[in-house]
Amino acid sequence: xxxxxxxxxxxxxxxxxxxxxxxxxxxxxxxxxxxxxxxxxxxxxxxxxxxxxxxxxxxxxxxxxxxxxxxxxxxxxxxxxxxxxxxxxxxxxxxxxxxxxxxxxxxxxxxxxxxxxxxxxxxxxxxxxxxxxxxxxxxxxxxxxxxxxxxxxxxxxxxxxxxxxxxxxxxxxxxxxxxxxxxxxxxxx
Ligand code: IMP
Ligand code: MG
Numbered sequence: 001x002x003x004x005x006x007x008x009x010x011x012x013x014x015x016x017x018x019x020x021x022x023x024x025x026x027x028x029x030x031x032x033x034x035x036x037x038x039x040x041x042x043x044x045x046x047x048x049x050x051x052x053x054x055x056x057x058x059x060x061x062x063x064x065x066x067x068x069x070x071x072x073x074x075x076x077x078x079x080x081x082x083x084x085x086x087x088x089x090x091x092x093x094x095x096x097x098x099x100x101x102x103x104x105x106x107x108x109x110x111x112x113x114x115x116x117x118x119x120x121x122x123x124x125x126x127x128x129x130x131x132x133x134x135x136x137x138x139x140x141x142x143x144x145x146x147x148x149x150x151x152x153x154x155x156x157x158x159x160x161x162x163x164x165x166x167x168x169x170x171x172x173x174x175x176x177x178x179x180x181x182x183x184x185x186x187x188x189x
């Protein structure tokens with residue numbers, strides 16, 4: 001499998017994580033999760049939209065019975081940071097009572113999304129048997145609030161990354177690798 005040859009890929013300055021690296025790492029995470037949740041009712045809950053691609057690959061590397069669902073959370077702005085409110089735009093379709101929930105996120109950057117959404121606390125209050133977090137990317141240098149991460153795919157430096165579900169202005173999610181954009185892309189609006 002080579003890198004995707006689309007015009008979108010022309011906007012990439014540098015590939016940070018290749019498609020092959022992602023495939024290998026997702027396989028490892030799937031194995032680890034399958035061992036850790038052996039004999040337990042597991043449900044992956046992806047945070048839309050960024051985590052959809054990671055979740056769909058991850059779930060196929062999990063060898064124990066597993067279900068999945070999605071939630072959507074409004075993104076915060078400067079004002080929501082002070083108000084401390086992030087809205088749940090789309091809730092779970094099914095009950096998670098007595099299920100083991102693994103929240104799947106694309107990237108944990110400042111941590112505000114997970115913190116302000118109270119998603120972990122919310123799921124615990126619905127009597128989930130356990131709630132843990134799995135993020136594809138962890139950007140610890142940018143962390144502003146502490147969030148517990150139980151599984152991560154890769155650590156990334158303090159750079160804005162796109163691809164494999166991560167977007168810039170609604171674009172680049174479909175790229176099969178993680179990369180950084182050419183500086184001129186940001187200038188072009
Ligand atoms: P946080 O609330 O700062 O932890 O950021 C989490 C959300 O911000 C992620 O789910 C992404 O949607 C977005 N985000 C943060 N950093 C990046 C990045 O480098 N590329 C693309 N999206 C990002
Ligand atoms: Mg996101």
